[in-house]
Amino acid sequence: MTTQAARTFDPTRVAHLSGRYAPVTEEVDEVDLRVTGELPADLDGLYLRNGPNPRFSPIGSYLYPIDGDGMLHGVWISEGSARYRNRFVRTPAVLAEEAAGRALWGGLESLITPDAAAVGPALAGTFRDLPDINVVRHGGRLLALAESGCPFRMSPELETLGKETFGGALPAGITAHPKTDPVTGEMAVFCYALEEPFLTWSLLGPDGAVRRGPTPVAGVDEPMMIHDMALTGRFLVLVLAPAFFDIAGAMRGGSLISWRPERGTRMALIPRDGGPVRWVTDEAFWLWHTVNAYDAGPADGSGSGRVVLEYVQWDHLSLGPGGGPNPGGLARAVIDPAAATVRRTLLDDASVEFPRVDDRLIGRRHGQVAVAAETGTLDLPAAEYDAIRWYDTHSPGGGFQEWRAGDLSVGEPVFAPAAGSGPGDGGRGYWLTFATDRAEATSWLLVLSAQDPASGPVARVRIPVRVPLGLHGAWLPTEE
Numbered sequence: 001m002t003t004q005a006a007r008t009f010d011p012t013r014v015a016h017l018s019g020r021y022a023p024v025t026e027e028v029d030e031v032d033l034r035v036t037g038e039l040p041a042d043l044d045g046l047y048l049r050n051g052p053n054p055r056f057s058p059i060g061s062y063l064y065p066i067d068g069d070g071m072l073h074g075v076w077i078s079e080g081s082a083r084y085r086n087r088f089v090r091t092p093a094v095l096a097e098e099a100a101g102r103a104l105w106g107g108l109e110s111l112i113t114p115d116a117a118a119v120g121p122a123l124a125g126t127f128r129d130l131p132d133i134n135v136v137r138h139g140g141r142l143l144a145l146a147e148s149g150c151p152f153r154m155s156p157e158l159e160t161l162g163k164e165t166f167g168g169a170l171p172a173g174i175t176a177h178p179k180t181d182p183v184t185g186e187m188a189v190f191c192y193a194l195e196e197p198f199l200t201w202s203l204l205g206p207d208g209a210v211r212r213g214p215t216p217v218a219g220v221d222e223p224m225m226i227h228d229m230a231l232t233g234r235f236l237v238l239v240l241a242p243a244f245f246d247i248a249g250a251m252r253g254g255s256l257i258s259w260r261p262e263r264g265t266r267m268a269l270i271p272r273d274g275g276p277v278r279w280v281t282d283e284a285f286w287l288w289h290t291v292n293a294y295d296a297g298p299a300d301g302s303g304s305g306r307v308v309l310e311y312v313q314w315d316h317l318s319l320g321p322g323g324g325p326n327p328g329g330l331a332r333a334v335i336d337p338a339a340a341t342v343r344r345t346l347l348d349d350a351s352v353e354f355p356r357v358d359d360r361l362i363g364r365r366h367g368q369v370a371v372a373a374e375t376g377t378l379d380l381p382a383a384e385y386d387a388i389r390w391y392d393t394h395s396p397g398g399g400f401q402e403w404r405a406g407d408l409s410v411g412e413p414v415f416a417p418a419a420g421s422g423p424g425d426g427g428r429g430y431w432l433t434f435a436t437d438r439a440e441a442t443s444w445l446l447v448l449s450a451q452d453p454a455s456g457p458v459a460r461v462r463i464p465v466r467v468p469l470g471l472h473g474a475w476l477p478t479e480e
Contacts, residue, residue, distance in 0.1 A: 009059070009060055009061050011062060014064075016052075016064035020469045022466075023053045023071075024071070024465050026465055027085075028084065028086055029083075029084070029085050030084050031083040032081060032082075033075070033081075033082040033083060033461050035082065035459055035462070036460040038080065038458065039081065039461070040080075040447065040459070042418040042419045042420065042421075043418065044077065045076075046076050046475075046478075047414065047432050047445060047474075049072070049074075049411070049434060049472065049473030049474075050071070050089075050131075050144055050473070051071060051133075051472070052068025052470065053068055054067075055088060055097055055098065055103075056102050057103060058103055058106070059107075059112060060110025060111075060112040061110035063107055064319075065133065066108055066147050067108055067130065068130070069091070069094055069132055070088065070131045070132035070133075070152070071087070071089070082445070086467075089160055090160040091129040092123055092129070093105055093128035096114070096118075096123060100118065104118055108127075108250075109250050109256045111250065111251065113126060129149060129150065130146045130147060131144040131145055131150075131152045133146060133176035133471055135473065136180075138178075138208055139204065139205070139209070141153055141164065142156065145174070145176040145178075146173065148173065148174075148176075149173040150163045150171075151173060151174065166204070170191075170202060170210060170213070170214065172191050172200070172214065175190055175191055175227070175228075176227065176228075177227065177289075177472075179229060179230065179362055179363070182360045182362055182363070182364075182423065186203055186205060187203070188201065188236050188272070189202050189204065190202070190217075190229055190236065190238060191214065192225065194223045194247070197214070197220075198220045198221065199217040199238075199240075200215055201215050201217060215274070217268060217270065217277060223245040224242075225243040225245065228287065228288065228290045229290065230290040230309055230363075231362060232295045233272075233294075233295050233364075234271060234272060234295050234305075235270055235272065235295075235307060236272065237268070237269060237335075238267070238268040239268075240268060241284065241285060241317060242259060242260040242261055242264065244258045255319065257319055261284035265281070265283065265286075267279070267280045267281075267333070269307060278337040278340070279340065280341065282344065285313050285314065286314040287311045287313055287314065288312065288314070288353065289311065289312050290355070291311055291355040291356075291369050292361065292363070292366045292369075293307060293310070294365045294366070295308075307334075307335040308332065308334055309332070309335065310332045310355075310393060311355070312331070313328045313331035314328040315328060328351075329346050329347070329348050329349040329351075330352055330355070330371065331346050331347060332393065350373055351374040351376070351385075353385070354411065354412035354413065355369055355371045356370050356371075356412065356414055358417065358423055360422075361423055365394065368390055368391070369390065370388060370390050370413040370415070370431055370453075371389050371413070372385035372411060372413065373386075374386060374387070375387045380409070383469075384409050384469065385409060385411075387404045387410070388403050388405070388410055388453070389401065389402045390402075390453050403448065403453060403454050407437050407439055408438070408444070410435045411433050411434045411473075412433060412471070413432070415450065416430045416431070416432050416477075417475075428450070428451070430447050430450055432473075434446075434467045434473075436467065442463075443465070444463060446461075447459040447460075
């Protein structure tokens with residue numbers, strides 16, 4: 001079936017298919033990358049980022065950031081030098097399109113799927129896999145993650161090994177933002193679906209084995225989009241904003257997602273021991289990304305203590321063109337599970353996104369928070385950032401440090417601990433991000449000291465191809 005929107009689709013008019021977001025198709029290997037400044041000797045590992053990058057010019061529709069093939073960009077750093085490699089995540093759809101030399105599947109809103117004559121009976125009428133959002137390493141597996149679906153397992157050199165179902169225990173997959181408890185090594189995941197059960201959660205052990213299989217979240221009776229989650233010592237924290245899937249609307253040429261603010265936003269605290277879900281309801285707001293969450297009370301499983309969640313808040317969800325203004329900022333929610341109440345505070349109303357902390361503090365009280373930010377001095381396209389800010393959200397008086405990137409548009413900042421350092425506010429380390437020069441269309445990996453980030457990069461690594469802006473990455477220390 002082809003929707004009306006698909007019949008009028010023009011990829012040259014899609015902002016997220018042009019400029020700094022434009023896809024690249026060349027796969028490159030290069031050693032001894034050019035470095036301006038000096039790479040720290042105590043930085044040893046792989047910086048890896050995944051993001052939407054259509055292999056061929058899309059047909060039918062393109063809904064950023066959900067649509068698009070995955071491409072991994074990796075920079076290996078050791079002993080003061082760096083090498084680079086990028087590879088597509090080669091799903092069955094990508095392989096079929098490479099054989100055909102053109103796109104065969106439409107975007108999610110177009111509902112275009114190929115027939116058996118084009119792709120064979122196994123793929124005919126199916127929707128493509130989209131492991132293009134994030135990348136994590138857990139239990140010896142390197143995983144390219146989709147918005148909601150099975151991840152794809154990748155080799156250490158970024159070759160695609162195939163779909164990962166965790167031994168068949170998670171056949172529907174997971175979402176793009178699992179959270180790993182740095183104390184227990186346990187990874188918490190969730191998955192939403194268009195059919196019942198609409199929302200499930202699971203737990204994986206440090207070895208990657210599924211300890212708790214898909215567990216339905218009671219009280220969710222419609223398909224909803226939930227992009228991120230948070231984790232505390234006691235709870236999985238899910239924010240269910242009123243973003244409902246509307247397949248009928250998409251078939252009529254409308255949006256795949258229906259925003260219904262009258263329904264409000266619900267927050268689910270899901271006990272990690274499998275106890276009853278605790279719900280809190282508030283006025284409607286949307287979040288793409290959480291900062292972190294932690295327990296601010298007794299960790300005895302009683303649920304009597306508060307939960308603190310920090311996140312980037314938006315007043316509504318908009319996807320694709322025509323979303324209009326969407327004010328938000330860095331926010332904090334203090335949730336009382338016993339009283340079923342929440343108190344939200346806007347910590348900063350600046351235009352920011354892609355918040356990250358030191359992953360070794362996930363689920364615990366954190367210190368430094370890094371975000372991509374707009375300075376407001378330039379007329380940038382939506383979701384394009386020209387600065388990095390660092391907040392200490394728990395210091396009296398608050399405030400932030402900022403490094404303005406000048407001619408560079410920056411992506412998500414990721415924390416890389418210095419080799420041999422421990423977690424905590426005083427831990428040594430660096431913030432890494434890809435950045436692209438708006439005038440020259442060249443890309444760099446920036447390395448900034450966590451002790452003095454506002455002074456700017458201590459090293460800039462020249463990347464041999466342009467790295468399209470968005471989305472998520474990880475620092476993977478060299479395993480001993």
